[in-house]
Amino acid sequence: MAEPKQITLTIEGRQTTVAEGTSILEAAKTVGILIPHYCYHPGLPVAGVCRMCLVEVEKAPKLAAACATAATDGQVVHVHTERAREARKGVLEFLLINHPLDCPICDQAGECELQDYTYQEGRNSSRLRDPKRFNPLEDFGGDVMYVTNRCILCTRCVRFMDDVAHEPALNVSERGDRAVIGRFEGKDLTHPWAGNVIDLCPVGALLSKDSLNKVRAWEMDRSASVCPNCTQGCNSMIETRDNVVVRMRPRPNAEVNEYFMCDYGRLNYRWLNGPDRLDVPMARRGGELAPTDWELALATTAEALRGKRVFALVSPMLSNEALFLVRRLLDRTGGTGAFRVERGPAAPLPGVPDLSLRAERGANVIGAELLGFTKSDRPLDDLQQGDVLLVAGAALSADDAGAAARAADVVVIGWAPPGIEGTVASLPIANVAEEEGTFTNVRGRVQRFLQAKAAPGAARPSYFVLSDLLALLGDSANFFLASQVFEALGQARPEYAGLTYDSLGLKGAPIAGAERFAEPVEAGR
Amino acid sequence: MGYPYKSNAREAPVLSRHFGDTEARSVAGWRHRGGYRALEQALGMPQADLVNIVKESGLRGRGGAGFPTGLKWSFMKPGDGKPHYLICNADESEPGTFKDREIMRWTPHALIEGCAIASWAIGAEVCYIYIRGEFTEPLRIMGDALREAYAEGILGRNAMGSGRRIDMWIHKGAGAYICGEETAMMNSIEGRRGNPRIKPPFPAVAGVFGQPTTINNVETLAAVPHIITQGAEWYKGMSLSNPKSTGTKLYSVCGNIARPGNYEVVMGFPFKEFLYDLCGGPPQGRKFKAIIPGGASVPIQTVEEAEGTLMDYEGFIAGGTMLGSGGVIVIDDQQSMVKQIARLTRFFAHESCAQCTQCREGTGWVTRILERILAGGGTFEDLDTLLELSHNMTGTTICVLSDSCATPVVSGIRKFRHEFEALITGRRSSTVATASV
Numbered sequence: 001m002a003e004p005k006q007i008t009l010t011i012e013g014r015q016t017t018v019a020e021g022t023s024i025l026e027a028a029k030t031v032g033i034l035i036p037h038y039c040y041h042p043g044l045p046v047a048g049v050c051r052m053c054l055v056e057v058e059k060a061p062k063l064a065a066a067c068a069t070a071a072t073d074g075q076v077v078h079v080h081t082e083r084a085r086e087a088r089k090g091v092l093e094f095l096l097i098n099h100p101l102d103c104p105i106c107d108q109a110g111e112c113e114l115q116d117y118t119y120q121e122g123r124n125s126s127r128l129r130d131p132k133r134f135n136p137l138e139d140f141g142g143d144v145m146y147v148t149n150r151c152i153l154c155t156r157c158v159r160f161m162d163d164v165a166h167e168p169a170l171n172v173s174e175r176g177d178r179a180v181i182g183r184f185e186g187k188d189l190t191h192p193w194a195g196n197v198i199d200l201c202p203v204g205a206l207l208s209k210d211s212l213n214k215v216r217a218w219e220m221d222r223s224a225s226v227c228p229n230c231t232q233g234c235n236s237m238i239e240t241r242d243n244v245v246v247r248m249r250p251r252p253n254a255e256v257n258e259y260f261m262c263d264y265g266r267l268n269y270r271w272l273n274g275p276d277r278l279d280v281p282m283a284r285r286g287g288e289l290a291p292t293d294w295e296l297a298l299a300t301t302a303e304a305l306r307g308k309r310v311f312a313l314v315s316p317m318l319s320n321e322a323l324f325l326v327r328r329l330l331d332r333t334g335g336t337g338a339f340r341v342e343r344g345p346a347a348p349l350p351g352v353p354d355l356s357l358r359a360e361r362g363a364n365v366i367g368a369e370l371l372g373f374t375k376s377d378r379p380l381d382d383l384q385q386g387d388v389l390l391v392a393g394a395a396l397s398a399d400d401a402g403a404a405a406r407a408a409d410v411v412v413i414g415w416a417p418p419g420i421e422g423t424v425a426s427l428p429i430a431n432v433a434e435e436e437g438t439f440t441n442v443r444g445r446v447q448r449f450l451q452a453k454a455a456p457g458a459a460r461p462s463y464f465v466l467s468d469l470l471a472l473l474g475d476s477a478n479f480f481l482a483s484q485v486f487e488a489l490g491q492a493r494p495e496y497a498g499l500t501y502d503s504l505g506l507k508g509a510p511i512a513g514a515e516r517f518a519e520p521v522e523a524g525r
Numbered sequence: 526m527g528y529p530y531k532s533n534a535r536e537a538p539v540l541s542r543h544f545g546d547t548e549a550r551s552v553a554g555w556r557h558r559g560g561y562r563a564l565e566q567a568l569g570m571p572q573a574d575l576v577n578i579v580k581e582s583g584l585r586g587r588g589g590a591g592f593p594t595g596l597k598w599s600f601m602k603p604g605d606g607k608p609h610y611l612i613c614n615a616d617e618s619e620p621g622t623f624k625d626r627e628i629m630r631w632t633p634h635a636l637i638e639g640c641a642i643a644s645w646a647i648g649a650e651v652c653y654i655y656i657r658g659e660f661t662e663p664l665r666i667m668g669d670a671l672r673e674a675y676a677e678g679i680l681g682r683n684a685m686g687s688g689r690r691i692d693m694w695i696h697k698g699a700g701a702y703i704c705g706e707e708t709a710m711m712n713s714i715e716g717r718r719g720n721p722r723i724k725p726p727f728p729a730v731a732g733v734f735g736q737p738t739t740i741n742n743v744e745t746l747a748a749v750p751h752i753i754t755q756g757a758e759w760y761k762g763m764s765l766s767n768p769k770s771t772g773t774k775l776y777s778v779c780g781n782i783a784r785p786g787n788y789e790v791v792m793g794f795p796f797k798e799f800l801y802d803l804c805g806g807p808p809q810g811r812k813f814k815a816i817i818p819g820g821a822s823v824p825i826q827t828v829e830e831a832e833g834t835l836m837d838y839e840g841f842i843a844g845g846t847m848l849g850s851g852g853v854i855v856i857d858d859q860q861s862m863v864k865q866i867a868r869l870t871r872f873f874a875h876e877s878c879a880q881c882t883q884c885r886e887g888t889g890w891v892t893r894i895l896e897r898i899l900a901g902g903g904t905f906e907d908l909d910t911l912l913e914l915s916h917n918m919t920g921t922t923i924c925v926l927s928d929s930c931a932t933p934v935v936s937g938i939r940k941f942r943h944e945f946e947a948l949i950t951g952r953r954s955s956t957v958a959t960a961s962v
């Protein structure tokens with residue numbers, strides 16, 4: 001395909017060159033100007049209805065909607081002229097006349113674009129002397145609640161369901177100022193991706209029932225993360241309050257999830273706060289596992305492993321860094337490792353190529369396989385009589401009990417109390433929300449996640465614990481940071497060669513040879 | 526006007542010649558009156574020649590905008606490999622307008638003939654006639670006429686034996702004013718909600734089903750056969766004023782006037798004579814106060830302004846308003862202008878498609894203010910607010926419904942401010958119960 005023609009225009013006195021066909025709104029972003037808007041969203045078709053993005057274009061008689069007007073060569077655009085600002089002020093006034101102004105009890109308060117733009121360029125008082133129209137709120141099904149009176153009819157939700165989810169469920173019902181978002185007969189938002197309409201809604205009209213009245217926007221701390229709930233690796237934002245994860249939302253990444261995240265992923269965060277955590281190191285004393293300090297627990301573990309063949313049962317929820325260190329340990333002691341991955345129904349999002357809730361519900365299945373761990377529904381089959389069983393992040397199922405009995409000793413590095421017969425030591429580690437690391441997703445893309453909250457009790461980052469353990473077993477590497485482990489991984493494994501935390505950034509990068517993980521082309525397509 | 530009264534001698538009945546003549550409704554009757562000769566002639570002509578004749582005739586869109594018809598047709602490029610469509614806009618939803626209704630009631634074949642000629646000229650094999658759903662009688666008559674035209678081989682795969690396909694469908698509107706807007710109409714035909722689309726792309730590039738489309742009003746298309754048979758010069762000659770306004774125009778006259786109805790006069794006819802001589806002036810004992818000459822969307826004229834106006838596109842603009850659809854709404858001295866204006870804005874508030882913020886919220890808010898003024902709760906600040914809201918509602922939205930709602934408010938407050946002030950100060954109490962929107 002031919003390269004699109006480049007055109008140059010001036011926006012607020014700043015020149016920018018963009019591809020032909022780019023809207024004025026997107027062109028303005030390239031020079032650091034955010035033209036106020038509501039209905040426009042880069043992940044949805046242009047509607048051009050909110051009229052908030054009106055700007056002045058030289059030589060054009062009327063104000064132009066920046067989202068729906070293509071940038072042209074030599075165009076001169078003014079965003080902050082008197083005329084354009086008056087027009088947008090007018091839009092804001094119109095948007096607010098029937099709005100309940102109930103910000104004190106609105107979940108969106110603090111992250112509401114109606115608040116933001118009104119603060120930025122709205123009127124300081126209302127001229128409305130007449131009653132507002134009123135509509136009752138409505139349960140839209142799924143996780144979505146519709147607070148009708150706050151709605152500004154931007155139709156982002158309608159367009160998401162129509163053009164991205166390909167499951168038309170919403171519409172604009174009625175006309176004039178009686179108009180509301182309606183549901184088609186027999187339809188609701190139980191679609192596996194419908195929760196995105198909550199993020200897309202620029203105001204407090206579509207709210208998550210899950211986080212309703214739970215937290216104020218300004219009380220939350222936000223950390224870039226990667227959704228661990230399937231192999232897709234949607235970029236996410238973990239939001240916490242007082243060290244508790246209260247919400248997960250998508251973080252845009254055109255290569256992975258665009259602007260979206262499935263409901264399964266976003267709502268499956270409570271385990272990150274789980275109360276039944278292993279939060280103190282334990283070691284066997286006199287036949288009983290008892291809480292102890294890290295030094296003793298690590299020494300006990302090293303003692304159990306030293307000179308033995310080790311079989312590692314790992315988890316696809318462990319980071320590349322942790323898995324790499326387990327691998328390094330196995331290389332030292334001799335032995336193999338395997339993992340089991342939970343499965344569930346897959347749910348693709350038709351409007352975005354190659355975006356799906358994947359059947360395999362583990363973040364790092366590919367990472368584990370690349371490091372030589374075997375994916376198996378009976379992962380302990382290769383556990384040999386007399387091996388030491390190292391359980392890292394995994395849980396044993398009832399079926400595993402018989403096989404586990406073959407182990408000489410069991411050591412546990414994990415999140416949950418072991419409850420395994422013969423455990424000599426258990427070392428508490430941080431989960432994905434509590435440490436730094438990387439996952440390799442279904443398409444071979446390595447992506448970083450950051451620490452979002454503190455680990456409970458005495459739990460330490462997984463790479464930290466494993467690094468200490470390796471040191472006790474005579475490994476000379478001394479890793480203090482996840483990034484150091486990742487660099488060592490790059491040196492040891494060709495797939496990761498040349499990658500660093502800096503080069504990954506917060507959007508990730510494909511591993512060498514990631515093409516082999518590309519979406520299989522269906523026959524006849 | 527031909528129906529129910531005989532045409533006045535000063536009228537120029539071209540389109541309305543057969544109004545009231547039931548025999549003109551059948552194919553045979555229409556042929557007897559010279560019908561379908563123009564189509565036969567047109568089908569034997571090159572498309573470019575047809576477009577040129579219409580261009581030369583000076584025919585302009587009769588739906589309200591007054592865009593030169595031949596120029597519009599020339600945007601369509603026959604042979605570009607895409608299916609082309611003609612849409613006949615028979616939605617006639619503009620308040621005060623009922624001229625297209627009469628064309629369809631009495632001379633359905635005139636419209637079918639005009640549509641068929643236009644279809645060939647723009648290279649369209651399919652034409653949709655979008656008829657307002659409330660027009661039950663015209664719908665029935667048009668349906669019968671269409672069936673007849675097919676039976677006679679006038680339409681179909683081999684229209685009049687020309688070897689050309691011209692198919693025609695009647696699409697029944699479902700009661701939305703906005704579906705008279707051309708892009709909303711295209712959405713409606715496609716089975717979508719009747720919301721206007723952003724332009725560009727213009728219909729000639731991507732119209733109905735994303736294909737090149739031309740949309741013409743009923744009256745425009747009905748005039749085409751006459752232009753083909755009698756020539757561009759003849760049509761151009763029908764003008765008393767500006768050479769840019771040619772031919773005849775049908776006006777629907779309603780309100781406080783002695784003889785309401787449809788009147789057809791040549792362009793440039795003096796409005797004063799039209800109102801007093803043709804339409805019989807105000808009802809006995811009353812005086813004209815205000816005229817809305819082109820359907821609800823155009824600025825209100827005072828009677829003094831109207832009396833000095835010549836009836837053509839330029840003349841109405843010179844008179845501070847627009848020709849619009851030709852729906853003349855006459856208001857006499859017994860009426861409250863505030864009430865009339867509130868009634869108009871209530872209509873627009875009801876019909877706003879709800880896409881654009883200014884229109885969705887503005888039409889309703891303006892109506893609420895006006896109805897409060899009517900109920901005796903107005904303030905002087907309200908008038909300033911109304912003018913400012915109207916300003917914000919003008920030129921800022923996808924279509925012009927919002928502008929149309931602002932128009933009577935602005936012209937009304939400018940020209941009849943004393944009536945608003947009388948209500949606000951309580952010098953005059955409202956006789957009107959406010960109805961909810």
